[in-house]
Amino acid sequence: MLKFVRWGLVALVGLMVLAFAVIYGGSEIIIRSKPETPMPTIVAASDPGAVARGAYIGRVSGCDGCHERNLQGGPWGGDFWQGSVYTANLTRVVPHYTDSQLARAIRSGVRADGTQLWAMPSETWTTMTDAEVADVIAWLRTHSPAGPDRPRETFGPLGRLNILLGRAKSTPAWVADAKAHxxxxxxxxFARGRHLAVTVCGECHNSDLKGREGGAPDLLIAASYDLPGFTKLLRTGVAMDGKEKGLMSEVSKANFSAFTEADIAALHAYLTARAEKQ
Structure with missing residues (x-):
């Protein structure tokens, strides 16, 4: 009996080792893959208003939210099982990228070395215009290197299993999904409002603005706000019921409060028209 138990334990350990090898090896192939992504021919804008325009886009789009106001990044979350994510210290990364490589990273989620980014919401910015990207790059290049380098993301056992099963996607995969939806x-x-909705709201509410299961709702909800109420939400984070709404309120106060009156009006007009068309 002990002999059978011993052999059973050996077989179990062998299966566990095999499973680990399959999960690790298969996920590593995906992690290290280099998608064929065209290199855009974009040069940082240099006209007098470029940096200010880039800073505006960076603020309302949340660049200086994830990467901190000083753009030095930091730990973003995670654990042993899923892995850990750090937002990059852009002040140290940007000098090692050409303008074209930065544009590709922003809109396609691909690093300078061709590998895929993870947790970078490029699917939100894949429709950002060349001019907008040129302004953002001009703004990024005004920040002198400072602070520590940040490590790349790590992948835990469950994180790797989710990658292998397609439950966790790289940024380029999310970009492809956004283009398809x-x-x-x-x-x-309503073009300006649609553009703002996609490039600013799409990160939480999905590229088609239909929301995410268990997360942010379909932006049809925006039609329930009149313009003053919508403006108050974006400026203060306070909804029409007089209460704050978690992450939405945090982002509103930190980023959306920088919106111009014209852009708030354009965004509200599009979301209202979208709701009427549904």
Whole structure:
């Protein structure tokens, strides 16, 4: 009997080792893969208003939220089982990237060495115009190197299993999904608002603005706000019921409060028109 138990334990250990090898090896192939992504020909803008425009985009889009106001990044979360994510210290990364490489990283989620980024929401910015990207790069290049380098993301056992099963996706995979599921068009007069909704709201509410299961809702909810109420939400984080709404309120106070009145109006007009079309 002891002999059978011993052999059973040996077999069990062998299966566990095999499973680990399959999960680690398979996920590592995905992690190290280099997607074929065209290199855009974009040069940092140099006109007098470029840096200010880039800073505005960086603020409302949350660049200086994830990467901190000083753009030096830091730990973003995680644990042994899932892995750990750090936001990059952009002040130290940017000098090692060409303008074209930065543009590709922003809109496609690919590093200078061709490997895939993870947890970088490039799917939100894949429709960002060349001019906007050029402004953002101009703004990024005004920050002198400071602070510590941040490590790359790590992948724990469950994180690797989720990658292998397709439950966890790299940034380029999210970009491809966003391109396949665009937000609805409601006419050229709402183009600015649609663009803002996709490039600013899409990170939480998905590229098609239909929300995420168990997360942010479909932005049809925006139609329940009049313009003053919508403006108050974005400026203060206070909803029409007089209460704050978790992450939405945090992002509103930290980032959306920087929106111009014109952009708030354009965003509200598009979201209202979108709701009427549904």
């Amino acid at each position: 665009p937000a609805v068009e409601v006419g050229p007069q």
